Amino acid sequence: MKKTHLISLTLLSVSIATSVYAEEKRYVSDELTTWLRSGPGNQYRLTGTVNAGEQVTLLQTNENTHYAQVRDANGRIAWIPLSQISKDPSLRTRVPQLEQQVKDLSDKLTNIDSSWKQRTADMQKKVATSDSIISSLKNENTQLRQQLIIAQKRVSAANVQLDEKQRAIIMQWFMYGGGVAGIGLLLGLLLPHMIPRRKKSDRWMS
Structure with a gap:
């Protein structure tokens, strides 16, 4: 009990x-x-x-x-x-989890690194393309400037030639006018002598 x-x-x-x-x-x-x-x-x-x-x-x-x-x-x-x-x-439980987390982070870093490298390569390609386009535009601009300078020189030469031709034409017209005036003057002087005059007795007779 x-x-x-x-x-x-x-x-x-x-x-x-x-x-x-x-x-x-x-x-x-x-x-x-x-x-x-x-x-x-x-x-x-x-x-x-x-x-x-x-x-x-x-x-x-x-x-x-x-x-x-x-x-x-x-x-x-x-x-x-x-x-x-x-x-x-426990650590035995957490270690595999931590290892998996480390692996996941490593994979993410690898992907980020690969993505960053790809983006960097793409940017470098774009920059290279842009540099090529800029260089091409600069060359084209230089060529256009040279062509403009040549065209301006040709226009200036054409203007000089045109002025000379205009002066030559004007001189020719002056020469032609002077020649015509000279011929008229000469005829005015020669015609009175070339046409015979009537005598006064002939006038009374008629």
């Missing part, structure tokens, strides 16, 4: 010292394996093990024995020392 009463008091004290939590995710520490027990203390029998880094669900804790009741991925409910679980994933 006393033994039964003692067991009841022990269970009552355990239940009072046990804090119930809403189910939370926890992770087993980085030890190789962690033992599971049937109760919140080292005196309880072992029921199995969980692997390092394995995710478990926290059900409740015992503040006196510093044990936590958890449920593993297989649905087993057992007790485990609080010191052997953590809110953060």
Whole structure:
């Protein structure tokens, strides 16, 4: 009877010292394996093990024995020392994730580098094309200027020739006019002598 009463008091004290939590995710520490027990203390029998880094669900804790009741991925409910679980994933779990993140970042950097190189190559091509177009336009502009200078010289020469021709034509007209005037004057002087005059006696006779 006393033994039964003692067991009841022990269970009552355990239940009072046990804090119930809403189910939370926890992770087993980085030890190789962690033992599971049937109760919140080292005196309880072992029921199995969980692997390092394995995710478990926290059900409740015992503040006196510093044990936590958890449920593993297989649905087993057992007790485990609080010191052997953590809110953060273990290194064994995080290392592959970190490696994957590093790989993803490396791939992104590689893609960014390739994209940047491609953009740089495209810009260089555009700049080269622009330089070629600018050079071509400069050459064309130079040729047009040279052609304009030649055309201006030709126009100037043509104007000089035109002025000379105009002067020559004017001189010819002056010469022709002077010749006509001279011939008229000469005829005016010669005709009176060439036409015979009638005598006065001939006038009376008639």
